[in-house]
Amino acid sequence: MSLWQRLKERLGGEKAERGAPRGGDGGGAPPGAAPARPPGQGPARPRGQPAAREAGDAVARLRGAGAKDGPSTDEVIAILRRARGTPREAEAVAHLVAAMDERLLPDPIRVACADLLAARGDEQGALGVLEGGAPRARAGAARAQPVSSTEGLVLAADLYASMGQLPRALGAIERVLVREIGAPGARERHRRWRAALGAERPAAPRVEDVTIVAPSAGKTPFRLLREVARGGSGAVYEAEDEVLGRRVGFKVYHGRGGDRAHLTREARLAVALEGPGVVRVFDADPDEGWIALEWVARGSLRDVLRAGDAAALAPIGRWARPLARALARIHDRGYVHADVKPGNVLLRQLGEPVLSDFGLARPRGAPSAGGSPGYVSPERLGGRPSDPRDDVYGYGRVLEDVLVRLAPLGSEGLSPWEELALRCLGPDDERPPDGAALVRAVC
Incomplete structure (x- = not known):
């Protein structure tokens, strides 16, 4: 059963419970009921009925979230806020889950939905919404990318931590710090989770x-x-x-x-x-x-991104395929680079990337020695020895950094690379195991 089916089943059960009659057999007026209205004045209309109907209509609009003629992102979030803590809450989430079954929803909507699920105690469901969930039920439908906004990553980190998955929590919060060092609470979480994992403290500046x-x-x-x-x-x-x-x-x-x-x-x-x-x-x-x-005059991928020249990195395959081949060659020699990040990918030409800085490289299976925050796999943060899958994770992070900047430009052909980034950053056993598998994935 898919994530969405499980969520709909749970939410559907709650909705049925809330709609069930409470007490009595449903016939006749209950004791103490108000007397019938005098003839000619028509049936009494329950107080608040127009407001209730309006609220119900608004919640029903959530079913069209993400559709061309559906509510805007701001409308969806406003409806969710009004429904929170009311009898309409479960219905609102159920409509959004149904919408996710059919189409990709913007990050802010998914973050708001995940936050509401987490508040309802469904942490696993909330993580599923943030991570993209299982492949969609509709034949041929695309798989959602994990949420990559700062708000989404912080929420995912908190959920991982609450479920005891501290390495994944630390990995998520380090991705936040890479892009926004001043994100509220990010550094405090980072210190606390590193201490809980027994990770070495960064060396004091000399x-x-x-x-x-x-x-x-x-x-x-x-x-x-x-x-x-x-x-x-x-x-x-x-x-x-x-x-x-x-x-x-x-x-x-x-x-x-x-x-x-x-x-x-x-x-x-x-x-x-x-x-x-x-x-x-x-x-x-x-x-x-x-x-x-x-000397590589063009500099690194990081330099290109910082210069606001992300468009030069499309099409992605021009540099991403040879980068995968370089990792495959390193892994074939029995080594792990252990510091794959945009700053260490130099560009002789746009189609000729080279890996630099082998200061953290280790033989496969050797104890790892630190890494760049935001580009270290959760498994390595948890203490796993050097493994090619750590480089594959770093490769996925490099793709993510580029994709985040290319998507708003309307660049074409991004979907296969988004799917690959999803695999590289996903669960360890679903990640390409080494550079050779990565090469097969990009060909």
């Missing part, structure tokens, strides 16, 4: 984290031109190789020599995995704390 270097770059042939990125491990500069006359990406670690082992492992792994889809390393000095990488 004095070295400012990483201000002189334009000469010390004992190197590189002349620094400008800073282009900054992360947890170091800062990246555009630089010029004054000997060979080429541009390079010059990454300076915050530790300036104190991160020797970390830097050495990152550089060696990038060289070992060198090939399509992996950034090229030209030189490194673990003692001085720097790596010289190929």
Whole structure:
């Protein structure tokens, strides 16, 4: 039985109970009833009948939510608010559930419906509405995307937490923090749930984290031109190789020599995995704390999105397919990148993405070591060792970040990628198990 069928069955049962006669046999006037009205004055009309009929008509309009001639999103939410806590509440939700059976509803409507279901104690039903539920009953109907608005993610996080699914709760709230650091209550929830999971606290900022270097770059042939990125491990500069006359990406670690082992492992792994889809390393000095990488003038997916140039990323398959092939090659070599996010996907050209920053990469099955909030799978947050499915989750998050910006532009051909993002971010056992399966899914 589908989610929608279960919801309708429960709600239908409540509606029947509320409509059943209470006491008496339904015949004759009950004791103490008001006397009949004098002849010629017509039958008495119960007080409030027009208002009740109007409320019933409004609730019935919810059945057309999402339809071309149905109520607007604002109307639907207003009707739900008026019905909340009244005998019409179950009927209102039942109409919306029936509408979801036939068409995709906007995020604000689904969030309002899920909030009402949660208030009624149906947490599983509320999560189903937010997650998109099972495939729709109508043949050929599309499957809904999980709600991706800040309000929807916060509500989903609270529901996961109340059901004891703290890793999924933490994953959802980190997705909120990535886009809106000041979202009310998000940081408090994040601290509380991390503590409950026993997750390591983020390291306190160190004095070295400012990483201000002189334009000469010390004992190197590189002349620094400008800073282009900054992360947890170091800062990246555009630089010029004054000997060979080429541009390079010059990454300076915050530790300036104190991160020797970390830097050495990152550089060696990038060289070992060198090939399509992996950034090229030209030189490194673990003692001085720097790596010289190929210069990718277009920058990262994150740079394109921040510049408001999301339209350049359509069609998605142009860069998403080769990115899947790069992950497949990494997984085939027995490694997990462990930090797949827009900032680590560089674009030599729009059809030639390369993965950078292998500082968190680990052999499959090895203990994981941190990650970028908002792009770490719930299973990894729960303590699972490094697994290719973690990279698949990160790939799904990258797709989600791009889709959220392309959808309002009316870009075509998004549906297959929305479905793939849904699978990548969904339950672990429904996710493509590795990069090879991802490649099969995008071909």
